[in-house]
Amino acid sequence: MRKITASAPGRTCLFGDHQDYLGLPVIACAIDRNIKLIAKENLSETFVLNMIDIDEIRIIDIHATFDKLEARDYFASALRVLRRYGCKPNTGYTITITGDIPINSGTSSSSALLMAWIRFLIEAFGIDHEVTPDFLSKLGYESEVLEHGEPGGMMDHFSIGVGNIVHINTKKPFSFDVIGTELKGLITGVSGVPKETIGLIGELKGNALLAIDIVKQNYPDFDLNASKIEDLDRYRNCLPDRLIAYFEAAIKNYHYTKEALKEFEKPVLDLQKIGALMNSHHEVLRDLLKITVPRIDQMINAALKAGAYGAKIVGSGGGGSIVVIADPQKEDAVIKAILNAGAEEAYVVNVDPGVRIIDNIEI
Numbered sequence: 001m002r003k004i005t006a007s008a009p010g011r012t013c014l015f016g017d018h019q020d021y022l023g024l025p026v027i028a029c030a031i032d033r034n035i036k037l038i039a040k041e042n043l044s045e046t047f048v049l050n051m052i053d054i055d056e057i058r059i060i061d062i063h064a065t066f067d068k069l070e071a072r073d074y075f076a077s078a079l080r081v082l083r084r085y086g087c088k089p090n091t092g093y094t095i096t097i098t099g100d101i102p103i104n105s106g107t108s109s110s111s112a113l114l115m116a117w118i119r120f121l122i123e124a125f126g127i128d129h130e131v132t133p134d135f136l137s138k139l140g141y142e143s144e145v146l147e148h149g150e151p152g153g154m155m156d157h158f159s160i161g162v163g164n165i166v167h168i169n170t171k172k173p174f175s176f177d178v179i180g181t182e183l184k185g186l187i188t189g190v191s192g193v194p195k196e197t198i199g200l201i202g203e204l205k206g207n208a209l210l211a212i213d214i215v216k217q218n219y220p221d222f223d224l225n226a227s228k229i230e231d232l233d234r235y236r237n238c239l240p241d242r243l244i245a246y247f248e249a250a251i252k253n254y255h256y257t258k259e260a261l262k263e264f265e266k267p268v269l270d271l272q273k274i275g276a277l278m279n280s281h282h283e284v285l286r287d288l289l290k291i292t293v294p295r296i297d298q299m300i301n302a303a304l305k306a307g308a309y310g311a312k313i314v315g316s317g318g319g320g321s322i323v324v325i326a327d328p329q330k331e332d333a334v335i336k337a338i339l340n341a342g343a344e345e346a347y348v349v350n351v352d353p354g355v356r357i358i359d360n361i362e363i
Contacts, residue, residue, distance in 0.1 A: 001041045003363045004093075004123050007034050008116035009352035010101040011108045011159035012188060012323045013314050014274075015257040015281055016168075018289060020153030021205050022212070022224065023171040024254050027261060028159040029183065030352040035099035035112040037120050040363065044092040049075070052098045062089035069148060074114040077147035081139060082121055086128030093124065102345065104194045106313075106320025111156035115140050115355045123357050134176075136355060137161030151202045163354020167261055171225055179264045183351055185271055185326040187334060189303070189311075191295045192344030193319030200316050204246065204289060211239055211247035229255040249288040256281045275309025275325040282312035291317025298341040306330065306337035 009030040016026030042048065047060040058075070065083070066076040079089075097116075101109040118139050122131055129135055140157030144150065158168050158176055165180035216222050218238040232251055236244055260277045263270055282300065286292045292313050299322050300311040308326040315321070326334045331348050338346040 001363050002124070002360065003041070004039045004120055004360045005358040006037045006039070006116045006120040006123065006355070007358050008112040008119065008160050008355040009034050009163065010112050011156055012186075012321075012349070013155060013159075014165070014278070014323065015260045016155070016253065017281070017285055017313070017315065017317075018201070018204055018208070018249070018291075019253055019257065020155045020168065020170040021151060021201070022208055022250055024224065024250065025170065025257055025261070026153075026155045026168045027165070027179070027257060027264065028155050028168065029165040029180075029186075030159050030163045030354050031107065031186070031188065031349040032352040033099075033101040033107065033188075033349065034352070035097065035101060035109065035116045036358075037095055037097050037113075037116040039093040039095040039120055039124065042092045042094045046092045047075075047089075048092070048094040050094070050096045052096060053103070062092055072110075072148065074110065074144055075117060078114060078118050078121065078139070078143040081143045081147060082118065082127065085139075087121055087125050089121070089125050093120075095120075102190045102321070104320070105190050106195045106315030106317075107188065107190075108156045108160065108315075111140065111144060112160055112355075114144055115157065115160045118143065119355050119357060123360055133162040133354060151205050160355055163352055165264065165351060167264070179261070180269075181351055181353075183269070183325075185309070185328045185331060186349050186351070187303075187308075187324040187326060187331060187338070188314075188345075188347060188349050189299050189322045189324060189335075189338040189343045190345040191293070191299060191319055191321060191342070193293055193295055195316055195318050195320035200291065200318050204291075207243060207246040208250050211243040212250070214239055214243065215247065224250065224254075227251050227254065245288040249284050252284045252288070253281060256284070271325055271327070272309050275311075278310030278312050278323075278325055279304075282310075285313055285317065289317070293319055295342050296320075296322060299338050299343050299346075300324075302337040302341035303334050306334045308334045
């Protein structure tokens with residue numbers, strides 16, 4: 001009888017929120033809050049999933065093909081995707097799932113669970129492909145976004161699958177680079193306000209793509225990936241008023257992400273400069289895309305008043321979490337300020353190496 005333990009981290013987006021579905025780059029990192037999946041082989045032909053944190057049990061026939069998917073059923077979609085690559089379950093496992101990633105908070109608890117599930121399935125049953133961080137990330141993206149026809153991008157899966165701090169170029173041909181393994185002074189603040197993902201991403205993506213399409217109709221030489229912040233005035237006038245903010249947000253967020261990449265490529269990080277760029281990025285998310293809520297704004301204002309270098313909302317918006325960059329010597333004061341501003345939780349996080357198998361042993 002085998003016991004397999006898989007672990008997958010959460011992630012935080014440092015730069016590039018609402019960019020990856022536009023084919024623009026993202027800078028994100030895995031953080032050391034994890035979903036752990038402990039699987040013990042059983043004598044049945046079922047996966048018995050004990051999801052401790054939400055007090056649910058699910059039983060899945062190992063031979064199920066899931067010709068039809070229920071919305072957001074990532075256990076099923078991952079099994080469907082992995083079968084295409086030759087991963088075919090042949091024995092059951094009783095699986096205990098626990099984690100310390102806040103649920104529905106913008107730090108990718110659902111994607112972490114999916115990635116831990118994928119990693120376990122491959123470890124248990126093999127696959128007809130070399131198992132690399134790149135390949136694991138693509139499996140996650142296929143299982144969550146493509147199989148379900150969801151509007152999200154690749155950031156979550158590559159942050160978790162590759163680990164560390166990654167710069168993800170989401171334009172075809174797709175590529176990524178690990179640009180760091182450590183980032184001091186990194187803090188997560190959890191608002192306790194549930195984020196709104198699918199509907200909000202769909203609306204923002206649709207408006208941004210429509211704005212970009214109108215600009216291209218009027219300026220056939222326009223290339224979003226070659227755009228510069230100085231180009232805004234040239235293109236803004238061809239857009240209806242309701243779409244200007246979405247186009248401006250895309251251009252500005254792209255600019256701040258490119259500037260941040262320059263800082264991460266330096267041998268010594270300047271946390272103050274990274275923080276200032278983070279503040280500028282957040283202003284776009286708050287004022288143009290309008291994805292914040294009062295508690296998020298209060299938490300960010302409190303962090304900055306307590307001496308943080310920078311802070312921004314993380315993820316789709318409408319609630320969720322913030323990421324903060326602070327002087328490591330001021331972490332305690334910043335955390336206290338965030339909690340006093342109404343946060344449900346606030347804590348220091350470290351950069352995590354990504355999804356992995358912790359053990360595979362006979363019992």
